[in-house]
Amino acid sequence: MMKAQSPTLNDVAMQAGVSTATVSRCLNEPEKVTAKTREKVMATVTALGYSPNFGARAMATQRTNTIGAVIPTMENAIFARGLQAFQEELWRLGFNLMVASSSYQRELEVAQVRSLVARGADALLLIGHIRDPQIYALLDAQRIPSLVTWTYDPSAERPSVGFDNRAAMRDMARKVLELGHRHLAMMTAPLARNDRAQARLLGLKDAMVQFGLNPDALPIVEYPYGIENGAIGFAALMTGSTKPTAIFCGNDVLAVGALRGARDMGLDVPGDVSIIGFDDIELSQVTYPLLTTVHVPHRDMGQRAARALVQHLNDDAPLESQELNTELRLRASLGPPPR
Amino acid sequence: MMKAQSPTLNDVAMQAGVSTATVSRCLNEPEKVTAKTREKVMATVTALGYSPNFGARAMATQRTNTIGAVIPTMENAIFARGLQAFQEELWRLGFNLMVASSSYQRELEVAQVRSLVARGADALLLIGHIRDPQIYALLDAQRIPSLVTWTYDPSAERPSVGFDNRAAMRDMARKVLELGHRHLAMMTAPLARNDRAQARLLGLKDAMVQFGLNPDALPIVEYPYGIENGAIGFAALMTGSTKPTAIFCGNDVLAVGALRGARDMGLDVPGDVSIIGFDDIELSQVTYPLLTTVHVPHRDMGQRAARALVQHLNDDAPLESQELNTELRLRASLGPPPR
């Protein structure tokens, strides 16, 4: 008993009494075929349960209709959300998504990019501008288009779709300073090779300068993503000699941890200390007190990135940078400094 | 000026003065080639910056080394976490991950499976057993192996790697009943076509029967994933004539919402009502009060699923079901019923 091979284009052609070219056209450019022939062909396609061989098609067209994304990790809700929107939009446009994760490791990102390219990704989505130059060399050599997201930087060489982390944090910091806070502190994700985190820190310092404060005096602690770490970081910041009255967190997860840290230490938020987040994940709307944070349009960003890449691939449209707006969400965790 | 085509196997072969077969062997089965030739070939590979053409390789081998996963949505942390582990393990084993999302829609899942298969997925990861039979027909016809996760059901036809949702909830419910609770209620994700949610409900009813309660009298509300919905659902359950003293939630997100709903209504947890979650996402360890919930080994599950699929593809090992253990995490949100 032979192993039933799945039917090929040729099988369909013979069965329908036409050439392979005609069958191919029915499938890919139906308008170029008479209605009668098309129906006949489509009928046999269904009858035989034919579905095109992926490898052969990829080889003939040099396209896979697959786009790759290398993100730090899906476990971080903000990446998951943006990626979900990205995938949904790709789907709508007839593309598939391949996902790889770099765990914030430089070498791993290189390897993942290599792998996605080797697996036939037509284009790539990347997070942030900072990475091993090998990656860009590779992409250029293979002519793989790529788009940077989660940040917007018109000065960067590569196109990006995202928001201005620095300006957003600057705006938020101004609001806090206007409330009268003068003792600030920052808890951030590890800064090395993370241009978003760096930009947010710079934004905060910008505002400090504007208000006549010395940015070099800003206490800074770095902790990886995680609620628990936020609590630890909070404790670290509050044990210094001059306690901050407002703590800026590089993301909401750290901020939620800080909120918890405050409760653990019996401190009132915002009575004793204000806490500010960044991202506006769902979580920040249910903490107690509600978290003041910067709202980032993750879904919109994912969607736009997908559209931009697909239009580039399909219509050769140039990949242009797009800036999205963030919004301050002033909630209960921010108040005037204690007197 | 010609567009520089990327070099092919043939280019490498000519340059190195060997045949294409030898080059191919250097890349795929290096031990079959003399060290001297291998070095010579590898040198030209690097010199030319050669990298194999994906389509051609896929066509020749009938493999893409890519595995697809269709999940409801990455925005749900439990799927994101399991998927992340799945991806990491696949990477370790030399495979790539394609992701599609069904948004809990039956037809969409069919389309996504079709699309992943058309895009050359060698195998598929699916969530739960319930789905359109077309999907299994398609997978069988194309001989695409698949593995069901997030549930374990030895009675199902298809192999699954996961945990017994029903037993886990039954165990939790027993604990609650032992504490003296007799007025229970359930808030669940929409039950239709969600065997995990259904199983959890059944587990709760099992325990009720065991304790002589009438399971048909159990108040049940269904709400989609979302903290906000948890608060709404909580309010709905607490406005009935006989108020429950313990509310079981189908997942932690709803439970956190319920916690918030309780605070909104000025009710004490667990003084006035106990709240129980399911999944043990990070969030549940930082709520106030800490959430009692069922811990699920999502990462372990993703990892095992990856290994099982890859071993099946590479070594033709049979796809066998694996049951993973859950654990009760009894925390502050559960207490004895109010007297």
Add this chain to the structure above:
DNA sequence: ACTGTCGTTGTAAGCGCTTACATTGGCGCA
């Protein structure tokens, strides 16, 4: 009636890789 045009279909040449099979040459053994 003849020719040119155009819309439809067929022919066949790749696309770049893997691999079964053929070939070669070096080595051990008689």
Add this chain to the structure above:
DNA sequence: TGCGCCAATGTAAGCGCTTACAACGACAGT
């Protein structure tokens, strides 16, 4: 020295699809 064996390498036949180009036939214009 000659033979056989085996490891190393080469030859070439696909894999299944797309698409440039050829062929064909119907139809309109003269």
